[in-house]
Amino acid sequence: xxxxxxxxxxxxxxxxxxxxxxxxxxxxxxxxxxxxxxxxxxxxxxxxxxxxxxxxxxxxxxxxxxxxxxxxxxxxxxxxxxxxxxxxxxxxxxxxxxxxxxxxxxxxxxxxxxxxxxxxxxxxxxxxxxxxxxxxxxxxxxxxxxxxxxxxxxxxxxxxxxxxxxxxxxxxxxxxxxxxxxxxxxxxxxxxxxxxxxxxxxxxxxxxxxxxxxxxxxxxxxxxxxxxxxxxxxxxxxxxxxxxxxxxxxxxxxxxxxxxxxxxxxxxxxxxxxxxxxxxxxxxxxxxxxxxxxxxxxxxxxxxxxxxxxxxxxxxxxxxxxxxxxxxxxxxxxxxxxxxxxxxxxxxxxxxxxxxxxxxxxxxxxxxxxxxxxxxxxxxxxxxxxxxxxxxxxxxxxxxxxxxxxxxxxxxxxxxxxxxxxxxxxxxxxxxxxxxxxxxxxxxxxxxxxxxxxxxxxxxxxxxxxxxxxxxxxxxxxxxxxxxxxxxxxxxxxxxxxxxxxxxxxxxxxxxxxxxxxxxxxxxxxxxxxxxxxxxxxxxxxxxxxxxxxxxxxxxxxxxxxxxxxxxxxxxxxxxxxxxxxxxxxxxxxxxxxxxxxxxxxxxxxxxxxxxxxxxxxxxxxxxxxxxxxxxxxxxxxxxxxxxxxxxxxxxxxxxxxxxxxxxxxxxxxxxxxxxxxxxxxxxxxxxxxxxxxxxxxxxxxxxxxxxxxxxxxxxxxxx
RNA sequence: AGCGGGAUGGGAUAGCCAGGAGAUUCCGCCGGGCUCAUAACCCGGAGAUCGGUAGUUCAAAUCUACCUCCCGCUACCA
Numbered sequence: 017x018x019x020x021x022x023x024x025x026x027x028x029x030x031x032x033x034x035x036x037x038x039x040x041x042x043x044x045x046x047x048x049x050x051x052x053x054x055x056x057x058x059x060x061x062x063x064x065x066x067x068x069x070x071x072x073x074x075x076x077x078x079x080x081x082x083x084x085x086x087x088x089x090x091x092x093x094x095x096x097x098x099x100x101x102x103x104x105x106x107x108x109x110x111x112x113x114x115x116x117x118x119x120x121x122x123x124x125x126x127x128x129x130x131x132x133x134x135x136x137x138x139x140x141x142x143x144x145x146x147x148x149x150x151x152x153x154x155x156x157x158x159x160x161x162x163x164x165x166x167x168x169x170x171x172x173x174x175x176x177x178x179x180x181x182x183x184x185x186x187x188x189x190x191x192x193x194x195x196x197x198x199x200x201x202x203x204x205x206x207x208x209x210x211x212x213x214x215x216x217x218x219x220x221x222x223x224x225x226x227x228x229x230x231x232x233x234x235x236x237x238x239x240x241x242x243x244x245x246x247x248x249x250x251x252x253x254x255x256x257x258x259x260x261x262x263x264x265x266x267x268x269x270x271x272x273x274x275x276x277x278x279x280x281x282x283x284x285x286x287x288x289x290x291x292x293x294x295x296x297x298x299x300x301x302x303x304x305x306x307x308x309x310x311x312x313x314x315x316x317x318x319x320x321x322x323x324x325x326x327x328x329x330x331x332x333x334x335x336x337x338x339x340x341x342x343x344x345x346x347x348x349x350x351x352x353x354x355x356x357x358x359x360x361x362x363x364x365x366x367x368x369x370x371x372x373x374x375x376x377x378x379x380x381x382x383x384x385x386x387x388x389x390x391x392x393x394x395x396x397x398x399x400x401x402x403x404x405x406x407x408x409x410x411x412x413x414x415x416x417x418x419x420x421x422x423x424x425x426x427x428x429x430x431x432x433x434x435x436x437x438x439x440x441x442x443x444x445x446x447x448x449x450x451x452x453x454x455x456x457x458x459x460x461x462x463x464x465x466x467x468x469x470x471x472x473x474x475x476x477x478x479x480x481x482x483x484x485x486x487x488x489x490x491x492x493x494x495x496x497x498x499x500x501x502x503x504x505x506x507x508x509x510x511x512x513x514x515x516x517x518x519x520x521x522x523x524x525x526x527x528x529x530x531x532x533x534x535x536x537x538x539x540x541x542x543x544x545x546x547x548x549x550x551x552x553x554x555x556x557x558x559x560x561x562x563x564x565x566x567x568x569x570x571x572x573x574x575x576x577x578x579x580x581x582x583x584x585x586x587x588x589x590x591x592x593x594x595x596x597x598x599x600x601x602x603x604x605x606x607x608x609x610x611x612x613x614x615x616x617x618x619x620x621x622x623x624x625x626x627x628x629x630x631x632x633x634x635x636x637x638x639x640x641x642x643x644x645x646x647x648x649x650x651x652x653x654x655x656x657x658x659x660x661x662x663x664x665x666x667x668x669x670x671x672x673x674x675x676x677x678x679x680x681x682x683x684x685x686x687x688x689x690x691x692x693x694x695x696x697x698x699x700x701x702x703x704x705x706x707x708x709x710x711x712x713x714x715x716x717x718x719x720x721x722x723x724x725x726x727x728x729x730x731x732x733x734x735x736x
Numbered sequence: 737a738g739c740g741g742g743a744u745g746g747g748a749u750a751g752c753c754a755g756g757a758g759a760u761u762c763c764g765c766c767g768g769g770c771u772c773a774u775a776a777c778c779c780g781g782a783g784a785u786c787g788g789u790a791g792u793u794c795a796a797a798u799c800u801a802c803c804u805c806c807c808g809c810u811a812c813c814a
Binding site for chain 1: 763776777809
């Protein structure tokens with residue numbers, strides 16, 4: 017890449033995706049925030065001027081819809097979540113220099129200012145488009161207020177994104193057959209004036225931008241494809257009242273607000289600005305970070321580094337740099353998109369309660385550093401990583417307790433007992449070289465955005481330390497060769513000090529603890545990596561163990577708890593799904609790094625590709641809930657455009673139903689009429705390929721072998 | 737079926753972008769050592785044709801093409 021290595025003379029700013037203010041935080045969120053926090057701390061350790069900022073994402077239709085359902089104002093609703101987030105992050109030592117929210121004054125002002133700038137530069141056009149409208153309520157239905165059919169792939173889609181089909185971002189008015197998600201009313205389209213940001217004019221700029229962009233590969237490759245396919249202009253306004261009013265005189269009467277994705281990333285700037293205003297521009301000047309090229313020769317002087325979840329790459333590599341560029345700000349140096357988290361190998365799912373919640377983790381009494389270490393070092397940033405309590409315990413016990421904690425403790429305890437602190441000596445060449453290497457590796461890791469390597473550095477150094485102390489056996493030297501023993505122990509204290517410095521980014525609390533135990537002055541949060549080579553303090557108190565192990569029984573207990581919770585969430589599926597309405601809603605979240613639902617429960621150990629019998633038994637009463645009927649197919653015709661679907665009318669005695677079934681390739685459609693079948697009669701109706709299907713015809717296996725009766729059962733008889 | 741991510745010793749991971757020695761580390765296993773340390777630590781060993789095939793190259797885990805399989809999301813298996 018074309019960027020200069022860190023540390024640079026410029027001012028850096030590190031951000032992480034904005035948590036969307038409509039749900040509890042979980043390990044998926046935490047992964048991104050701890051990675052960015054560790055990266056920012058590592059930047060500080062190598063002497064880069066930097067700030068770490070973020071804020072809550074308050075606007076958008078999911079908040080409005082959820083608030084409406086709870087009967088509170090969107091502001092009240094989102095502020096409550098915002099406050100919870102603001103309280104939670106410090107508990108994980110996620111140390112934002114500023115944490116704001118998108119609904120505050122700074123962001124509102126700045127957003128309007130930037131939009132005016134986009135207008136002034138001629139990148140905003142007013143266009144008349146058709147928007148979904150609820151005729152009964154007489155209100156507009158932007159984004160998630162409406163569902164319908166994707167015009168590109170024909171799938172069921174949300175108003176703003178074809179979430180289930182081709183994954184495209186949908187512009188207002190594009191979705192077909194719209195229905196209000198609030199009232200269920202079919203929506204009609206009305207003509208409205210809206211503002212468009214002409215992103216399509218910026219393809220060349222964006223291509224160049226991507227060529228110079230640092231960070232993870234996925235953040236560079238995916239948008240390239242989108243550009244090749246052709247960029248669409250972006251509608252940046254919505255007909256609703258929750259959001260930032262579109263700047264200008266005539267807009268207020270129309271309830272025209274800016275689309276949430278306009279003001280959300282601007283919070284990165286706003287939050288930096290708030291930080292600057294609080295500490296003073298002489299300490300940190302937000303304009304150097306966001307507008308550094310004004311004062312500097314280089315074109316891209318600000319060192320802007322975004323950490324995001326991989327689901328929001330498009331917003332950060334297309335819309336956002338386009339806005340920054342036109343409004344005269346610097347564009348990002350790097351976008352690092354993290355992978356998802358799985359729990360015990362399965363997708364994290366908030367609605368199924370298969371998640372490790374932030375508060376839950378804390379309530380279990382674990383130190384935040386343990387999770388920080390696990391999340392940042394379990395795999396590369398881009399990689400999906402799995403969380404299980406067993407693996408967690410494994411890594412804590414092996415690497416933190418056994419290697420890092422043990423090394424620091426044994427060396428320092430030896431030193432304390434024999435020398436009341438650091439013995440008289442100077443660092444050996446071998447140890448000095450080892451520490452230098454470790455420092456270099458962290459430097460390199462920062463420049464490669466390799467948070468994992470930043471995290472493993474202190475543990476690797478401790479591993480060397482354990483080997484070193486073992487090889488030199490100070491315990492057998494201490495009587496006969498006191499000088500040699502002193503040398504070894506001095507080296508160990510030096511190594512412990514280096515571990516403290518190296519551990520700071522990923523395990524800030526533990527690092528500070530170790531630093532204090534070593535009798536060092538000040539805080540490890542204020543030193544640079546080179547402090548690892550400075551002579552340790554002469555005296556220190558008796559050390560204590562840095563980490564506590566996680567017992568096997570504890571792991572079993574935690575696993576059981578998680579399993580119970582997932583099971584009970586599954587029981588109450590219907591109800592809980594309504595409350596949680598849709599964690600899918602936080603797809604708008606700027607940091608939603610959970611993998612989404614996955615279900616098929618494990619089917620290992622079963623021969624011949626057959627699914628095992630489900631473990632959960634149901635009661636007879638539940639079986640009684642199934643209304644299975646004998647039916648006779650009356651008519652059958654293929655559905656145009658569908659490969660497999662057949663539209664059937666089936667006589668089930670009490671009535672004739674229209675049912676869609678996937679039989680076309682497997683049966684001769686003309687021969688189906690007259691066939692007796694078994695029908696699941698009280699299944700809720702669904703629409704398949706635009707055709708209503710009221711019930712389900714039972715069939716077995718891939719070949720859709722139809723279930724039938726062999727004697728004289730007549731249509732309408734129940735099957736039991 | 738579409739899109740995305742993978743495939744490296746028993747399990748989990750690194751290396752791949754910028755091709756070159758005996759392929760990294762952790763867990764597990766076998767054997768040994770140490771006893772300063774939280775049954776922690778250290779050493780040695782077994783164990784990988786780096787998913788397959790073809791190609792580029794003096795040289796491929798790494799680059800190219802095709803293929804297979806796995807995972808996730810989504811879907812016309814209602």
